[in-house]
Amino acid sequence: MTSVAERPDPMSDPVSRHTPPAARRDLGWIGIPLVAAVGLAAYWLLPDDLALLTRIAASALFVLSLDLVLGYGGIATLGQAAMFGTGAYAAGIVAVNWINDPFAMLAAGGIAGGGIALATGALILHARGLTLLMLTIAVGQIVQEVANKARDWTGGSDGLSGIDPAPVLGLFRFDMFGRTSYLFALAVLVAGLLVARRIMRSPFGLACRGVREDPLRISAIGGSPKSYLVALYAVAGVFAGVAGALTAVTSGIVGLDSAGFPWSAEALVMLVLGGTGRLYGAVIGTAAFMGIHHILAASDPFHWMGFIGLFLIGIVLFLPGGIASGLERLGGLLRRKEDRA
Amino acid sequence: METMFGIAVDGVAYGMILFIISVGLSVTLGLMRVVNLAHGAFAMVGGYVASYAAQTAGLSYGLALVVAVALTVLATLPLERLLYRRIYGSANELAQVLLTIGLTFVIVAGINYLFGPTLKRIPLPEMLTGTVELGPKAIPTHRAFVIAAGAATLLGLWWLLERTDFGIRLRAAVDDPAMAAALGIRTERLYLATFALGTGLAALGGVLGAELLPLEPYYAIRYIVLFLAVVAVGGAGSIFGSAAAALALGIVDTAGKYLIPNFGEFFFYAALILILFRWPHGFFKGRAA
């Protein structure tokens, strides 16, 4: 892993290689309306599970931010929760002290998440491989430690409680049935997907992909690979920050865990489970991971660990592009049959 | 002055334990280019085997140590054949990370199922309990033993990789696998042996370090960041780099905790960032020894 930096290898990222771009583009545009439709259907079909669904929606936005960094920028990170946590705390602090409008909270979270990503990204993105991995972990740990120390603002290890967001648009109150929370989270997720898709299809997004595929060529045509990566990292930081703020809005509390290493690692697992570099893969992975967790943890928590472990191994060995690539292959297979028929 | 000495001694002792556990990771990462996040899990397996051998089967500490290392290596060799072989090479980082995380989860669940969630211990022999005086500073005998064991491991590894036929072949295979294979070096076997070396070192560290990093099912996940930090700072694949990194981090951590305990964690990670900023490839650039 460390040697990658020394021998830049265009084949270094396995993820992009498994699906032909055409197939990906096909599902790319159905993906987002599909997420919205399935999300709304879940609202009617599972009215008792809105708390879980809300957490899935907010987490999916976080995993999406990781997809921007990893899937499009090829930046391996285990510290994405630093941005999530910063966003969550920023939103919580804003709500407790000044203004509790949910949109203002999201904005605060996005600005804080983007800001910290910009600052730390500029500092650490010169590194690659294991070194970068360690730097991102270290940044996450320091953010968590700052949150622990600033007890007056963050509540330290007790968590920042007492966040009481105002009704959305002054109309819909966040009640304990979680209807408002869920629809709000779903709307933010879909908006996030649309914006992310737009960004990734813009010249900037294409340049970032270029950096991942071949940084040397980007330099050769006059671009600076590092500044593209830093910008991408900051954009993803905004997404992660908004996701953190969304969690603060819908749950009303922020804990130290939101900036912790386990949360970063879990996001990585969810993303790769779903499939990287596709945006909606993040949603599939999150829904699958958290949904299965919810069902299995109810029966026996330790079986859950064993199961998800085996599942991960299976994905790596047999379905390297994640669940999304499996679906795409299935789609391709069906289409071929139709053609024949 | 006495305080400085005390910090240095404690720091070295802590650093040596970090070294013993981390060097196995450095070997697999540097020489085989595998980000083996299951390294902590292998160390844990070694510790549990030793605990079981010493407590339930009633073996002596030394014998339990040997059994633990041997059994852990035997138990993990099939994994090399079945799993790791498919993900060798730097092109597979992400796959490596996920596969080994998955493996770690399975091992954690398995250990919890077999041994239960409570802490396990490896009883120390009479010889290793108590303290020894080092000038004005008393340190636990066990730690002195670990420092000695760490030094022996360091020398042994250096000899193995630099002075033996095995080491020469291995370094050749690392530098250019295709050429090495063309010259008749059986790289597959070599990789198997190196993998065994890595897991053996993990088990050794798990057993020796059990006093400091107590054995429980979450051991595998709890300390892996620590081990990765040592390898990143030392430079993957470098034996002396790992030793230098482990000692440096051990001393920084100890000094930070002693002088400003309220910001102990800060110190460790701030040092990590600064070092990696200055030496992005670790103290010793990643190549064999």
Next chain:
Amino acid sequence: MTRTLRNALLGTAFGLALAAGPAGAATIKVGVVAPFSGPFGVAGKTFREAIEVYQAQHGKTVGNDTVEFVYKDLDQANPAQSKALSQELIVKEKVSFLAGYFFTPDALAVAPLIDEANIPCVIFNAATSAITEKSPRYVRTSFTLWQNTVPLAEYMAKQGIKKAVSAVSDYGPGLDGEAAFKTTFEKHGGTVVDSIRMPLKSTDFAPFMQRIKDSGAEAVYAFLPAGPTTLAFTKAFSDTGLKAAGIKFFGPGDLTQEPDLPALGDAALGVTTSFNYSRAHDSAMNKAFVAKHKEMFGSTDTVTFSSVGAYDGVHVIYQMIKNGGGGKIDGAKAVESVKGMSWESPRGPLTIDPDSRHVTQTIYLRTVEKVDGKLENVEKEAFPKQPDYGYKVAK
């Protein structure tokens, strides 16, 4: 207009949901949120076992109603997840009580929920004093750091100790312990020469031991959450020669919780702690509890403070159901009905303080000794009727 209508509809729906349950013989559900997996999985296990022991001893019915427990796994401190799980318990499972909660942030997270749904929340463990201030529907049957520390600090002062040092984990309960110790110990004429806060994730304690040694203190007050770090701390204390140097070691009983004792081994011998429960507590009721536990689960290795926290919590829940006369539970009234309630528990006499809604209990001074070849916390002294001194103490 739409909003009123909407709220009215919701209200009706919720009212119907509650009313639909208790007609005649009903099932009353209690939702338990606790770590059943992960590094703290033992805690959830002790909760569940204690609940099952209680139900085996006292039956599963109160009056005509059957009491059923629904478990939710929350593997680590994660308040957002805690709230989501509790919300699901209320909305989907229609529980009448919430219970469990091992970590402070997880317990704090549900305050707005229990107020909105008017449901009592019985905390089996989470030990920061401030929790019960956040909602009138919290009742707590565990302990607080203040409660355990104040009598201990008084005892230390009475032993003639003048200079002490405190070493606590750097998080909420640790800081509670530090404050409680400093306040009490200095009030009784002692001096706290150094207050050390240790990072929660520390594994190597040698530097802290050196600092304790250098401070010149005669005794150390230490608090770390139960688990692997505690083990490393206690070991370091005896390994680095502090024990031999005659420095006395005191702390709340989390340090020597029963499941960790076998792993601690002889390093724990002689450690003096103050706590609300020891497995070795000498009373007929505790013997019956431990015996039943052994009968049901084959071993008493995991019986510890969180076991009685849950056991007594279930007792309070049964009492609330009884006081309500069966059927529908009104959360506020139910909590009101157990204020001042006194009973005998395996740990000794308990009373729910009407103000703090926290149990006033006997705190025991214990020393680790070998009993029949097994390490136990042997009670040496008892300090009866200790309230939560930390309730409404400004931070």
